[in-house]
Amino acid sequence: MNATNVLHMLGRFFGLFSIPSLLCAVWAFSNDRYQQASLFILVVTVSAVLGAVFLVSSSSKNLHKAGLKEIVAFLTAVWGGMSVLGALPFLMLTQSDPISALLESVSCLTTTGTSLVPPDTVLPASIIAWRGILHITGAMLAISGTLLLVATQSSVGQGLRRLQAIGIWTRLNFASFMKIFLISGAVLLALFLLCFNTLLFEGLPLRDAFALAVGAITTGQVFPYDASILNGTMFSGTVICVTLFFASINLANILMLIRAPQRARIDIETIGILAGMLLLFVLIYAAHPQLGSLASAVHAFSIVSTSGLLLSPDDAHLLGWPVIIFFGFVGGATASSTGGMKFFRFRLLAARALHEFSRLAQPKAIQNFRFSGMRNPVEAMLSVWVYLIGFACVTVMIAGYLALTGMSFEASISTAVGAITNSAALFHVENMNLTPNPVTKLILTFSMLFGRLELLLLFSLIIRN
Numbered sequence: 001m002n003a004t005n006v007l008h009m010l011g012r013f014f015g016l017f018s019i020p021s022l023l024c025a026v027w028a029f030s031n032d033r034y035q036q037a038s039l040f041i042l043v044v045t046v047s048a049v050l051g052a053v054f055l056v057s058s059s060s061k062n063l064h065k066a067g068l069k070e071i072v073a074f075l076t077a078v079w080g081g082m083s084v085l086g087a088l089p090f091l092m093l094t095q096s097d098p099i100s101a102l103l104e105s106v107s108c109l110t111t112t113g114t115s116l117v118p119p120d121t122v123l124p125a126s127i128i129a130w131r132g133i134l135h136i137t138g139a140m141l142a143i144s145g146t147l148l149l150v151a152t153q154s155s156v157g158q159g160l161r162r163l164q165a166i167g168i169w170t171r172l173n174f175a176s177f178m179k180i181f182l183i184s185g186a187v188l189l190a191l192f193l194l195c196f197n198t199l200l201f202e203g204l205p206l207r208d209a210f211a212l213a214v215g216a217i218t219t220g221q222v223f224p225y226d227a228s229i230l231n232g233t234m235f236s237g238t239v240i241c242v243t244l245f246f247a248s249i250n251l252a253n254i255l256m257l258i259r260a261p262q263r264a265r266i267d268i269e270t271i272g273i274l275a276g277m278l279l280l281f282v283l284i285y286a287a288h289p290q291l292g293s294l295a296s297a298v299h300a301f302s303i304v305s306t307s308g309l310l311l312s313p314d315d316a317h318l319l320g321w322p323v324i325i326f327f328g329f330v331g332g333a334t335a336s337s338t339g340g341m342k343f344f345r346f347r348l349l350a351a352r353a354l355h356e357f358s359r360l361a362q363p364k365a366i367q368n369f370r371f372s373g374m375r376n377p378v379e380a381m382l383s384v385w386v387y388l389i390g391f392a393c394v395t396v397m398i399a400g401y402l403a404l405t406g407m408s409f410e411a412s413i414s415t416a417v418g419a420i421t422n423s424a425a426l427f428h429v430e431n432m433n434l435t436p437n438p439v440t441k442l443i444l445t446f447s448m449l450f451g452r453l454e455l456l457l458l459f460s461l462i463i464r465n
Contacts (some may be wrong), residue, residue: 002070003073003172004057004058004059005058005070006070006073006074006077007054007057007058008054008058008059009074009174009177009178010051010054010074010077010078010081011050011052011053011054011055011058012050012051012056012178012179013051013054013057013078013181014047014048014050014051014081015047015048015051015052015055016051016178017047017051017082017137018043018044018047018048018086020133020137021043021044021047021085021133021359022040022044023129024040024089024126024129024130024133025037025040025041025043025044025085025126027125027126027129028040028124028126031124031125031126031247033124033126035092036089036092036124037126037128038129039088039089039091039092040089040126040130043085043086043088043089046085047085050081067174068149070174071145071148071149071174074151074174074177075141075145075148075149075453076159078141079109079141079449079452079453080406081299082109082134082137082138082141083102083105083106083449084102084104084105084108085105086105086106086108086109086130086134087101087102087104087105088101088107089126089127089130089263090104090127093117093121093123093127094116094117094432097189099438099441099442099445100116100441102441102442102445103116103441103444103445104116104117105134106445106448106449107448108131108134108135108138108220108222109134109135109137109138109141109452110138110220110422110448110449110451110452111135111138111139111142111218111219111220111307111337111422111452112220112221112418112419112422112423112424112427112448113135113215113220113221113222113223113307113308113424114221114418114419114424114428115223115224116436116441119225121225125207128207128210128222128223129210131211131214131222131223132210132211132214132222135214135215135218135220136185136188136214136217136218136444137223138218138220139184139188139217139218139220139247139337140181140184140185140188140218141181142337142452143184143251143335143336143337144177144180145182146334146335147251147335148174148177148180149179150334150335155227168441175411177460183255184251186252186458187254187255187258188217188218188337190233191211191216191217191243191246191247192214192217194239194243195212195213195216195217195239195240195243196209196210196213198235198236198239199212199213199233199236199239202232202233202234202235202236203232203233204229204233204236208225208229209227210222211223212225212229212240212309212310213243215307215309216240216243216244216247216307216309217243217247217337218247218307218337219244219247219248219305219306219307219309219332219336219337220307220308220309220422220423220424221307221308221309221424222363224308224312224424225309225310226310226312227295227298227299227310227311227312227315229296230294231309231311235296237294237295238294238297239300239312239404240298240301240309241277241297241298241301244302244305244307244309245273245274245277245301245305246302247305247332247336247337248273248304248331248332248333248336248337248338249269249270249273249332249333249336250267250269250270250333250334250335251335251336252334252335253266253267253270268331268347269321269333269334269343269344269347272343272346272347273304273332273333273343276327276330277300277301277303277304277305278300280300280303280304280323280327281296281297281299281300281301282301283300283407284296284299284300285297294458298310299311299315302425303323303324303327303425304327304330305331305332306327306328306331306332306338306421306422306423306424306425307423307424307425308423308424308425308427309424311425312350321410321413321426323426324423324426325413325426327423327425328418328421328423328425328426329342329346329421330342330343331343331366331421331423332344345387345388391420394420394447394450395416395417395420396416397415398416398419398420398443398447399412399415399416399417400412401440401443402415402416402440405436405437405440410426414426414427414428415420415427415428415444416447419444419447419448419451420447420448420451421451422448422451426461447465
């Protein structure tokens with residue numbers, strides 16, 4: 001592995017991250033929050049120093065030759081560094097408890113949205129902005145990191161051919177990570193402005209409009225809200241649903257609409273996610289007509305996108321935990337704010353199951369299994385099964401530990417799955433009837449990173465490489 005390449009890219013990233021950190025520091029200082037401002041200044045200083053040191057000590061000459069090991073090392077380092085830096089401004093809220101601050105930071109970065117801060121705590125504007133910045137940065141990292149990993153392993157499937165059609169695929173490499181990162185940020189910013197301005201126009205306070213808009217574009221929760229906050233509005237619920245849908249689909253589809261609308265078409269992932277949202281909407285509305293069509297739609301889109309946005313713990317029982325857990329595992333498309341490879345794996349397993357049924361019906365026929373341009377992808381199938389088995393084992397171990405701490409069976413399963421799938425619809429603080437001890441906080445923190453980074457997949461790729 002070429003460590004120089006990794007250090008150079010880390011220097012670029014931390015140097016860029018110091019800019020929004022400085023804005024939060026200025027905001028806190030202008031509101032006479034001097035202690036809070038000093039923590040932001042510490043983040044700015046550390047980010048700028050790290051960026052300068054890494055850039056000075058490295059070179060960008062061989063970035064185009066970087067491979068899988070460099071990408072995995074960079075992603076692991078940047079997620080770990082961001083988690084620590086993001087925790088610093090939360091130290092005042094957590095009474096200088098570094099473990100609780102780290103959990104808050106990781107929860108924001110992974111766009112899970114769970115917070116251990118008491119709900120009646122009045123947060124300064126700079127902290128609200130900081131939570132939003134961490135959510136957006138985490139979503140951008142998830143999208144660009146997934147694109148790089150997929151581009152390194154395969155040039156077909158998972159939306160990459162669509163990127164190639166509009167001229168972006170040729171720039172999908174380690175050297176252009178920052179460009180991919182900023183492109184994803186521009187798309188998220190456009191979605192944010194659409195949702196934010198609509199919420200403001202319909203009379204929501206600035207703080208609530210900002211939190212809901214960021215939560216919608218990142219499929220997470222900046223703060224937990226109830227659907228009743230949209231009472232009296234006409235378009236806000238619809239705009240939030242549309243934003244959650246676009247945040248859950250592949251970035252390639254959105255870029256195709258922007259850069260080459262004449263070539264735009266609906267792919268299988270987009271159809272599957274939209275079908276899941278509409279199906280769940282019909283089920284919720286049929287089972288609970290008293291909610292109304294708009295609230296039912298918001299709940300359905302929130303569950304399928306794993307955001308948990310505008311979904312209270314009581315609302316989570318609308319269709320029972322098994323349904324919500326299922327959508328937590330399926331999640332959104334590859335290279336989306338929802339992140340991960342969840343829906344792609346589900347498609348692959350479903351396609352393979354249909355192929356096996358076809359072979360049972362015609363046992364003597366010669367049938368080749370093809371999927372997204374791949375013929376007989378045996379290695380892909382084995383990796384999917386191994387990943388799911390490992391994923392289930394880790395989930396069971398975490399749920400077992402949480403049950404030993406005093407959680408009920410349902411709460412322990414829900415919390416474990418919610419943490420690993422970064423689903424705020426499942427990961428509710430209210431389920432923790434006891435104050436989490438430091439070990440529990442660390443386990444939940446690692447679980448959220450484990451799910452967002454998909455560590456099993458990264459390790460398997462490195463070993464195979």
